[in-house]
Amino acid sequence: MNPGAEPLTKTTCPYCGVGCGMLTDGARLRGDGDHPANAGRLCVKGSSVLDTLGEHGRLLYPRIGQRRVSWDLALDEVAGRFRRVIEEHGPEAVAFYVSGQLLTEDYYVANKLMKGFLGGANIDTNSRLCMSSAVAAHKRAFGEDVVPGCYQDLELADLVVLTGSNTAWAHPIVYQRLAAAKKRRPAMKVVVIDPRRTATCDLADLHLAIRPGQDVALFNGLLRWLHDHDALDRDYIDAHTRDFQAALDAAGDQPLAGLARRLGLPAADLGTFYQWFAETPRTVTLFSQGINQARNGTDQGNAIINAHLATGRVGRPGAGPFSITGQPNAMGGREVGGLANQLAVHLDLEDAAHRAAVADFWGAPALPAEPGLMAVDLFQAVADGRIKAIWILATNPVDSMPEADRVRAALEACDTVVVSDCMADTDTLACADIALPALGWGEKDGTVTNSERCVSRQPAFLPAPGEARPDWWALCRVAERLGYGAAFDYAGPADIFREYASMTGLARRFGKQLDLSAAGDLSDHQYQRWAPRAWPLDGGARCFGDGRFSTADGRARFVACAPPPAPDTNHRRPLLLNSGRLRDQWHTMTRTGRAPALFSHRDEPFVDMHPRRAAREGLEEGGFVRVRGDASEALARVRLDRGLGEDQLFMPMHWSDCFSGRARVDALVPARTDPVSGQPAFKHTPVAVAPWRPAWHGVMLGAGAAPEVDYWARIPLDREMALDRYVLAGGDPLDPARFQDWLPAAAQWLTLDDPAAGHYRRAGLDGEGRLVAWLALAPTPPALDADWLTRAFREPVDAAGRARLLLGDGGDGGADRGAVICTCYQVREATLREAVAGGADSVAALGRRCRAGTNCGSCIPELKAFLA
Numbered sequence: 001m002n003p004g005a006e007p008l009t010k011t012t013c014p015y016c017g018v019g020c021g022m023l024t025d026g027a028r029l030r031g032d033g034d035h036p037a038n039a040g041r042l043c044v045k046g047s048s049v050l051d052t053l054g055e056h057g058r059l060l061y062p063r064i065g066q067r068r069v070s071w072d073l074a075l076d077e078v079a080g081r082f083r084r085v086i087e088e089h090g091p092e093a094v095a096f097y098v099s100g101q102l103l104t105e106d107y108y109v110a111n112k113l114m115k116g117f118l119g120g121a122n123i124d125t126n127s128r129l130c131m132s133s134a135v136a137a138h139k140r141a142f143g144e145d146v147v148p149g150c151y152q153d154l155e156l157a158d159l160v161v162l163t164g165s166n167t168a169w170a171h172p173i174v175y176q177r178l179a180a181a182k183k184r185r186p187a188m189k190v191v192v193i194d195p196r197r198t199a200t201c202d203l204a205d206l207h208l209a210i211r212p213g214q215d216v217a218l219f220n221g222l223l224r225w226l227h228d229h230d231a232l233d234r235d236y237i238d239a240h241t242r243d244f245q246a247a248l249d250a251a252g253d254q255p256l257a258g259l260a261r262r263l264g265l266p267a268a269d270l271g272t273f274y275q276w277f278a279e280t281p282r283t284v285t286l287f288s289q290g291i292n293q294a295r296n297g298t299d300q301g302n303a304i305i306n307a308h309l310a311t312g313r314v315g316r317p318g319a320g321p322f323s324i325t326g327q328p329n330a331m332g333g334r335e336v337g338g339l340a341n342q343l344a345v346h347l348d349l350e351d352a353a354h355r356a357a358v359a360d361f362w363g364a365p366a367l368p369a370e371p372g373l374m375a376v377d378l379f380q381a382v383a384d385g386r387i388k389a390i391w392i393l394a395t396n397p398v399d400s401m402p403e404a405d406r407v408r409a410a411l412e413a414c415d416t417v418v419v420s421d422c423m424a425d426t427d428t429l430a431c432a433d434i435a436l437p438a439l440g441w442g443e444k445d446g447t448v449t450n451s452e453r454c455v456s457r458q459p460a461f462l463p464a465p466g467e468a469r470p471d472w473w474a475l476c477r478v479a480e481r482l483g484y485g486a487a488f489d490y491a492g493p494a495d496i497f498r499e500y501a502s503m504t505g506l507a508r509r510f511g512k513q514l515d516l517s518a519a520g521d522l523s524d525h526q527y528q529r530w531a532p533r534a535w536p537l538d539g540g541a542r543c544f545g546d547g548r549f550s551t552a553d554g555r556a557r558f559v560a561c562a563p564p565p566a567p568d569t570n571h572r573r574p575l576l577l578n579s580g581r582l583r584d585q586w587h588t589m590t591r592t593g594r595a596p597a598l599f600s601h602r603d604e605p606f607v608d609m610h611p612r613r614a615a616r617e618g619l620e621e622g623g624f625v626r627v628r629g630d631a632s633e634a635l636a637r638v639r640l641d642r643g644l645g646e647d648q649l650f651m652p653m654h655w656s657d658c659f660s661g662r663a664r665v666d667a668l669v670p671a672r673t674d675p676v677s678g679q680p681a682f683k684h685t686p687v688a689v690a691p692w693r694p695a696w697h698g699v700m701l702g703a704g705a706a707p708e709v710d711y712w713a714r715i716p717l718d719r720e721m722a723l724d725r726y727v728l729a730g731g732d733p734l735d736p737a738r739f740q741d742w743l744p745a746a747a748q749w750l751t752l753d754d755p756a757a758g759h760y761r762r763a764g765l766d767g768e769g770r771l772v773a774w775l776a777l778a779p780t781p782p783a784l785d786a787d788w789l790t791r792a793f794r795e796p797v798d799a800a801g802r803a804r805l806l807l808g809d810g811g812d813g814g815a816d817r818g819a820v821i822c823t824c825y826q827v828r829e830a831t832l833r834e835a836v837a838g839g840a841d842s843v844a845a846l847g848r849r850c851r852a853g854t855n856c857g858s859c860i861p862e863l864k865a866f867l868a
């Protein structure tokens with residue numbers, strides 16, 4: 001940093017639950033060397049966050065219907081409608097649906113307003129789709145929703161088990177810390193349990209490609225094995241736990257060979273894993289959505305925890321079960337009580353003493369004694385009219401909920417849908433009756449809690465765009481209009497944080513670990529300067545290490561876990577569709593979808609499948625596949641991947657109707673949930689596939705809207721010019737005239753029209769000779785040099801260039817250099833090939849030659865694969 005420059009602001013990354021510290025002023029950005037989570041590192045999403053900022057595409061003003069209105073009018077309307085519904089139908093007829101992307105202060109206020117003052121419990125959160133099975137498993141085992149360990153445990157461990165986690169892509173900095181630790185201490189072992197071979201397997205000494213949905217069987221088998229091989233910690237079990245025998249009885253005692261067959265694993269591999277687990281006191285089992293998002297997700301979590309309790313490995317250095325959180329503030333939301341079946345600060349709705357303490361603290365007139373509806377049931381209640389007004393903040397359920405088309409229909413039919421978002425175009429906002437513009441990252445001010453319970457600040461360092469306001473502010477102004485002004489009279493986020501922190505004193509009073517009460521009297525200045533710290537504030541980095549838990553008797557509970565249900569594929573839906581994340585995209589792409597570089601890793605929606613499966617179904621790499629579920633159908637590209645079982649498919653969760661015509665994976669996913677947690681089984685959807693062969697292919701460049709054709713995918717090219725590339729395909733015979741509607745106006749058109757060969761090309765120029773539109777339609781996918789064409793949109797094209805415009809290629813060899821592997825330095829396959837030809841034979845050598853992999857390191861697994 002140059003010495004004269006303004007100091008950078010310390011903040012926290014807006015993406016994943018690793019919660020990396022950053023230093024930025026909106027123009028410069030680097031990792032915060034002092035932050036305990038990342039010590040200065042950032043992954044590719046974090047590094048490119050500045051490319052997603054800016055006013056373009058933001059929701060800037062409140063709207064009622066399509067009409068821009070003042071905040072006063074919008075808030076009057078929200079309050080008026082909520083009041084009328086509550087008066088006529090009771091508090092059960094209104095709902096909030098919130099998100100782990102809110103700040104703790106926003107979340108606290110939303111929960112307080114619903115449960116304390118509106119008197120209903122229908123506030124649920126997208127954490128229901130994400131962490132609720134882990135929450136339920138923690139509560140059953142520990143008596144409280146606590147992740148016992150910390151990131152350092154992954155470095156201290158001698159065995160790290162990663163199950164249902166694609167850590168390399170979803171929690172890259174945790175993965176890099178693990179990779180660095182393993183490099184320092186090669187004796188450390190890593191086991192990955194995942195039906196797919198993922199980038200995470202790159203680090204694995206052993207990959208168990210388990211049959212989908214079978215983790216309980218695997219961990220039950222482990223419990224039995226530990227018992228049979230005298231590897232239990234009997235003293236710990238006796239002193240600190242209950243119900244071991246019931247868990248062991250439920251675990252069954254299938255011989256290893258039979259169990260391995262059932263799990264689809266070589267018996268030797270299964271035995272190796274059990275042996276390693278038995279003999280390694282320092283073992284961490286990290287789990288994520290492959291565990292949580294299943295019909296028995298809660299049992300899956302408890303089966304893992306059982307194995308740790310049985311060996312006394314909880315909350316000790318280098319040992320523990322570790323549920324890693326997804327969203328930047330998933331943990332904060334769980335603290336404040338954002339789930340419909342929680343009250344607040346780790347206290348329970350069903351407990352009268354907890355309710356009395358909370359009512360007293362808030363001065364609340366009415367606390368519900370019954371849990372509210374969990375997300376799937378909540379949207380069902382919207383669909384059948386029991387819920388008549390819903391306020392959705394910081395989440396996009398029309399894309400991310402199972403049976404997403406039904407969620408959309410429910411919102412379209414609902415009388416009052418209020419949506420708070422920072423972006424102007426989302427599939428959920430399209431259903432809003434009232435739209436409220438929210439501040440986004442860099443503008444909003446508050447705190448978040450990461451996976452290791454570390455509370456960090458996200459301060460504002462950018463001005464508010466348009467009339468966007470903080471979410472807590474909008475909630476408080478509505479509370480005021482409903483007559484609860486005194487309880488929501490906060491001067492700012494510091495005020496809210498102090499109240500919340502004090503309130504965690506109640507948790508402590510009821511014997512919980514959550515405790516931030518020492519921060520209850522921070523000054524505004526101290527709040528501004530808060531350095532990352534984990535709760536309990538007066539505790540160490542770990543919880544439960546002394547064997548005392550948050551249950552009434554201080555003992556942890558083993559949970560008897562029934563064998564997993566059989567997969568519900570059938571002859572009509574013979575394949576199991578898995579879904580999840582890509583390295584460079586965030587959820588429904590409302591933010592990462594603004595950074596063109598983040599599309600260079602994967603640019604169109606796709607379905608991964610094994611080459612033999614593809615051959616059997618008449619599908620080929622790059623062709624199109626129709627995926628049929630019970631509720632809907634999707635259309636995407638085929639990608640061949642030998643890392644999948646032959647009866648499995650994988651589809652990314654990211655594509656919304658803003659980025660492709662029919663690639664919302666959640667339209668396919670049925671709304672089947674875990675009976676304990678209510679979390680949907682996103683990972684295991686029965687489907688069928690069939691090829692789709694278009695009559696023509698096309699590419700369109702411009703700033704226009706998506707053409708209404710059978711297949712389209714939007715790939716941002718340049719954010720300043722709002723320039724997109726649309727990849728197109730159609731089933732009907734080609735009719736170029738239809739495209740007139742979708743092409744922007746131009747001063748001059750160059751056209752090539754060859755109906756006999758099925759070729760049609762058009763380039764539109766403005767008065768100065770700059771491209772404003774470019775279209776190519778052909779029987780096979782047209783080639784082009786997107787970088788060259790993008791330049792032609794920016795600067796007038798010279799005579800030589802004009803001659804090549806319809807070709808779409810400047811002739812300087814830019815086309816067909818393959819996919820970008822290293823996003824940070826935009827290194828393409830061709831460059832890597834050249835580096836290899838020039839003698840680069842290791843990741844380090846590639847880095848020296850072409851810089852690939854030397855910034856965030858997220859592409860290192862792919863560089864290794866490339867070298868292999």
Ligand SMILES: Nc1nc2c(c(=O)[nH]1)N[C@H]1C(S)=C(S)[C@@H](COP(=O)(O)OP(=O)(O)OC[C@H]3O[C@@H](n4cnc5c(=O)[nH]c(N)nc54)[C@H](O)[C@@H]3O)O[C@H]1N2
Nearest residue numbers: 016164165166170212213288289290326327580581586587
């Ligand atoms: N790049 C990126 N990172 C993110 C996010 C993002 O959108 N993009 N989102 C964040 C959020 S909110 C979350 S919750 C996390 C999620 O982080 P992860 O849970 O790591 O990510 P997923 O890709 O959803 O799924 C993890 C793995 O579970 C595997 N799996 C599927 N079925 C089974 C099974 O039956 N058993 C086992 N053992 N494994 C199975 C899948 O094959 C997949 O590789 O990521 C966070 N980080």
Ligand SMILES: Nc1nc2c(c(=O)[nH]1)N[C@H]1C(S)=C(S)[C@@H](COP(=O)(O)OP(=O)(O)OC[C@H]3O[C@@H](n4cnc5c(=O)[nH]c(N)nc54)[C@H](O)[C@@H]3O)O[C@H]1N2
Nearest residue numbers: 129130394395396400420421422438579587588590653682
């Ligand atoms: N098939 C399938 N479906 C899944 C999953 C899966 O693995 N497979 N994973 C599930 C999981 S784990 C998760 S967490 C969900 C995520 O799903 P969503 O929460 O629906 O996804 P996001 O795209 O993160 O939506 C966040 C929205 O909030 C907006 N936003 C960002 N910051 C703010 C803010 O400060 N205030 C306001 N008001 N708005 C803001 C963004 O622009 C965006 O529109 O998806 C779930 N759905």
Ligand code: SF4
Nearest residue numbers: 013015016020043046
């Ligand atoms: S790992 Fe990447 S996305 Fe996650 S918090 Fe760190 S920089 Fe952000």
Ligand SMILES: [Mo]
Nearest residue numbers: 129130326327
């Ligand atoms: Mo999540």
